[in-house]
Amino acid sequence: MDLMLPKDAAFAIDSYLRAADRLLPGAITACAVGGSIALDAYRPGRSDIDLAAIVSDEWRGHRGLMARLRLLHLSQLPRLAVRAARGRGVSACCNTVFVWESEAGQPVTRIRPIASHVGEIFDPHGAFDVNPVIWKELVDGGISVRGDDVSTWGLDPEPDGLRDWVARNLDEYWAPLARSVGSGKRRLSASEVEWCLLGPARMHHTLVTGKIISKEAAGRYAADAFPVHAPIIKVALARVRHDTIPSQPPREYWRTLTAEAMQTMLAEARRSHPPA
Known part of the structure; x- marks a missing residue:
């Protein structure tokens, strides 16, 4: 080992x-x-x-x-x-x-x-x-x-197709999830906020840079890249770090704020690399 x-x-x-x-x-x-x-x-x-x-x-x-x-x-x-x-x-x-x-x-x-x-x-x-x-x-x-x-091992990650694959993943999985989050009614848990925000943030970073980063690094990246959404992204960061969840924004706004942040990241990703 x-x-x-x-x-x-x-x-x-x-x-x-x-x-x-x-x-x-x-x-x-x-x-x-x-x-x-x-x-x-x-x-x-x-x-x-x-x-x-x-x-x-x-x-x-x-x-x-x-x-x-x-x-x-x-x-x-x-x-x-x-x-x-x-x-x-x-x-x-x-x-x-x-x-x-x-x-x-x-x-x-x-x-x-x-x-x-x-x-x-x-x-x-x-x-x-x-x-x-x-x-x-x-x-x-x-x-x-x-x-x-x-x-x-001779692994072939197909580097020339990495950004195309990420763009398709954002369009086929994360975009429908964003619409579902936006139309939902019940309150989101902190773990759901983490999943919904840090996944697209990682994909966005890879699309822009070609590099793979962790969830926590993606959260920091997204908070800097999309400062208007930083408060809800900090909820996701606290969850992944197992820190105390911030009291702001209040939980009743998490769903709306999460959906808005997802839509922003997805829109920016499409502008930088439209899905094939």
């Missing part, structure tokens, strides 16, 4: 890979950690762990593969339950995408992911995180926790 990893992340990954070796002997030939760790933004006790696992082609056609991957996902529950009981929350959860060894070097948008799991959700049909943004995270800062260094 790489000594650069935070202690709780190293423990979680070691536990996860030992479970993988019991359930799928010889299947995971390489594994790397990306996400907040790759972006040097990991917060012990708060952040999850994003993994990309390479699976041996010898497991193709194995009838028990999907069931075993589901069990691997569930294998984290006892450790997470202990953490929760000790007041540490359920962070340090491994969120993993699985790709075949023979496909890992293909352009990322051509890879057919085997499966993935994020939090409590297991997807037996694909993996959203097999995309140009996540692959760039891995290429730029991914840390190998099994197998050779990530730089030797």
